[in-house]
Ligand code: FES
């Protein structure tokens with residue numbers, strides 16, 4: 249990825265020349281890839297065999313902090329132990345499979361609500377009520393079942409559920425969240441749309457003027473983006489018009505915070521967006537070809553000097569998040585749900601993505617590449 253200085257000069261060139269970043273070629277994505285059950289199932293199986301961001305590390309601030317939710321349809325619980333390490337387990341009791349945790353919180357122990365078996369934060373089975381009823385039970389071999397791997401990178405907890413088919417997003421991960429960004433809000437939402445439609449809606453600026461004439465366009469440009477790829481990930485930069493005030497600014501130590509929106513697509517299901525006054529992280533959990541659950545987290549922006557945000561920064565971040573929720577996000581959601589509704593019309597066998605939409609091309613290409621790997625992997629096991 250370009251440094252902020254390089255990014256600024258590249259953007260100013262585009263402004264002066266009326267240009268934007270262009271991909272090599274256009275791309276046709278079969279509509280079937282948004283509708284077919286077998287494709288959806290394959291995407292979910294892939295999700296279990298790649299490192300996938302599960303939550304921000306900031307959601308696990310202290311020993312006992314946990315986040316429980318399904319990922320690729322599998323209920324998981326991620327918890328910070330007394331030793332500070334973050335572990336992830338399948339969220340199922342070893343007695344008769346009841347889920348042990350729900351949502352997020354902080355606990356000393358996971359006690360099953362069904363019959364009371366209790367597990368330590370490191371997963372060990374600690375206590376079984378009336379244990380004499382299980383004469384052959386070896387408590388040491390009946391702890392919570394861990395996932396294949398957990399890794400903390402760039403402020404995100406990545407989980408690989410099963411033996412992976414590749415590095416996925418970790419092939420080359422950009423810098424994302426920093427330690428001085430404060431998590432101030434989290435929420436969950438459900439949309440009756442395919443997850444890829446929503447992702448696509450964030451990955452190009454070709455639509456900004458027609459779709460967001462009063463919310464985003466007055467502050468931005470018509471079809472002016474810098475699009476960068478890093479591994480299978482991508483970053484799309486949407487400059488604000490106020491960036492032109494930096495034309496003659498000294499380049500040393502320059503920061504483009506508040507001068508650009510940066511949309512990071514962390515391959516393939518996660519977005520980390522640095523917006524005007526806050527940072528929005530969204531983890532997609534596809535539930536069907538036409539339904540997606542989102543786990544959303546809002547952070548303050550990083551401060552260039554590495555200091556913590558003050559009350560004013562926090563107020564601005566909250567206001568920015570509310571503005572987006574009331575305007576641009578609704579405009580995008582309307583587009584996506586309209587496309588979803590027209591999908592079965594038969595008008596298109598393929599969707600066409602042009603040279604302005606190269607980050608979408610990149611997402612689809614890499615998804616196809618990894619689905620192929622998954623297919624080879626699964627065949628080799630039969
Ligand atoms: S299912 Fe958990 S204690 Fe019985």
Ligand SMILES: [Fe+2]
Pocket residue numbers: 449450455456459460576580
């Ligand atoms: Fe949009």
